[in-house]
Amino acid sequence: MNKTTRPVPAWATAVAALPAEWFRAARWFQAKAESVRSIRLVDVLDLSPLLPPGDRRLSISLVEVAAGDGTPELYLLPLCLEPTGKMGPGSTFAVGAGWTVREALDEPALHAMMIRLMSEGRTLAGGRGTFHFESFPLPLWRQVHSLAQNSTNSLILVKADVVCKFIRRLPAGQSPELEMSRFFAAAGTFQNLPPLEGALSYRDVGGREYTLVIARRFVENQGDLWHGTLLFLSQWLHLLTETQPGIVTEPPLEDASGYLDRVRRLARVLATMHRTLSAEGLEAAFAPEPITPADLAGWCSTMTAGAAAILDKIASGEPGSHPATRDFYERLPEMRRQILAAFSRLTGLQPAGWVKCRVHGDFHLGQVLLVGNDCFVMDFEGEPLKASAQRFAKYSPLKDVAGLLRSFHYAMYAALFEWEERHALSQEAFGALECRLAGWSRLVEQVFRETYFAEMGWIEDGGLSEFLAVLKLEKAVYELDYEINNRPAWLPIPCNGIKACLKEILHT
Known part of the structure; x- marks a missing residue:
């Protein structure tokens, strides 16, 4: 029996209590530069009847947000309703008399329930559609940990074995990442990605499908290559400012040798992925095609x-x-x-001899997981701002190469701007360090390109x-x-x- 007799607000009422400012401050919300016109609950899977008796209510809610002059977009919101006075993590907002609503990403009960439903392969009815949980052959666990939320989706580590990715902005159609992951699992020739373990999808009354959650096996790692690169550059900047006060246009090769070994390995991993995606005899959705002048x-x-x-x-x-x-x-x-x-x-x-195929589509240093001396590729969703059809389109593999080379350049300036902020650099000192880092960036790009083109068997x-x-x-x-x-x-x-x-x- 519940511990309170206060009427429980409807989920639509709870969603209406979420302020526009909360959405605009969220890392996963896209239209931060626009004013929010409306917020509306589209559908909800109320998990409360499946939970042990108590005051707390949990749901997986699909919420439509209209911002600026743009088309309304659908977002995934795991929500928790509980009596006022309960101290849950994150921001809470009053809902009627005696209740509050908050995001439920840190709720162990939510993830334990989702894993159980995945393992059972359940399909549950919402108000306007159905929620389908795919097979998840692992035991039920309750220990969860929210990972660093520095992407446009939300990552949750369940115990130490599974990472659940909540896809926050929901374009219609199966997720490119889910499709690509199934492809790689079937192909068996590219294994540098965390294995797929399960998924949650939603189908509305019109038959449109949305991928809500993707679950992968957790792989022990040393973090992503973006943060690894920033750490390397910070240490290198410290070395340069201590031992080489003059302007140097090219960094000494020996100072970056360990990092360059990682770059060469990454080039080989990306080439293996592209060879798998451009192999002969693939199904139509993945079959490579020649690039034409019309392309x-x-x-x-x-x-x-x-x-x-x-x-x-x-x-x-x-x-x-x-x-x-x-x-x-x-x-x-x-x-x-x-x-x-x-x-x-x-x-x-x-373009004679050039080929287009399915690609990662948003490849950068943050999508590379450092696993010992190896590199694993993550997040095959494509560029977040691109239309769904573009994220499934075939393209030159060089699109991923270009994304990574831009990411090296991005890391160079991110490290330099952080150094400038910490040390209040003069314009002259900033220019000297910019010159040194530009030399590093050119060296890294050269090493990556040479290794990648050699692995692909192409002449640049x-x-x-x-x-x-x-x-x-x-x-x-x-x-x-x-x-x-x-x-x-x-x-x-x-x-x-x-x-x-x-x-x-x-x-x-």
Whole structure:
């Protein structure tokens, strides 16, 4: 029997109590730069009847949020309703008389219940659709731990064996990650990813499917390569400022040798993944296809339209205080002309022998898990801001290469900006360190490219090099849009990246 006789609020009432500011502050919410127009409960799976008797109520809620002038988007919210006065983790919001609502990601009972339902392969009815739990052949555990929430989804470690990823923003259709993971499991030739253990999906009354949760076996690791790179660069900056006060345009190779070994291994892992995805005899959804001039023209058109929309958004904003961002804003008309001119060079390339296949789509250092001396690849969802069809599309494997090379450049500036903030650098000192790190970035890119192309059996001629340079620019422009919506303080990084890419392509 419940411990309270207070009427339990409906889940729709609980969702209505969540303030717009809470959504906009969440790492997983996309439209941070927009005002929230409406918040509406679309469907809910109330797990309370499956729990032991008590005051607490748990649910998996699907919530539609409309922001700015954009189309409403669907989000996954695990929620907890409990009597006022209970001290749960995170922010709580009053719901009616005597109740509060909060996010339930840290609730052991929620994850224990989900694992049980996965292991049983249950399908449960919501109000407007069905929730399907796929097989999860592991025991029921209750110990859970929320992992660092620095991505657009939420990761929960269940005991020390399983990581559940809650996909917060929900485009219609099966998750690319779920489809890719099943493909790799069946192929058996690429094993550098944590094994898939289970999933939760939702099907609405119209038959549209949504992937809500993906569960993977936990792999012992030393963290991701993004944080590993930042740590390396921080230590290296400390070494340089202590022992080499003068300006050095190229870093000593021996100072980066251990890191370069990791880069070579990562290049081999990525090449193995791409060879698996471009093998002959695959099913239609994965079968590789030749790249044609029409593909290049279509990609050029897509890049041009996307860049124009992003630069229009930039033009209507404020430049901020950082010199790199101010310079970009001041030269915006010139930047626009150069970016579009660079993209147009795609149509002049000759793609004979080039192949397109399924790719990771959002490959960067944060998607690489350090496992001993090896590298595992994570998160095959594709770029968060791209439409669902684009995240399933076939593309040149160089798209992933471009994403990683941009990530090295990103790490360089992230480390440099953090160092500048900690040490209040003069403009001259900042320029000296920027010069040194640029040398490191060039060295890392060279090592990665040489190893990757050798593993793929490709010769990096002028055409492939120019194609890769344009893909790097496309990624940098995408980064600009991403940071506007998620981390405005990081805008100087893609601004610098775009200028570097343009210099490489147009020799400006």
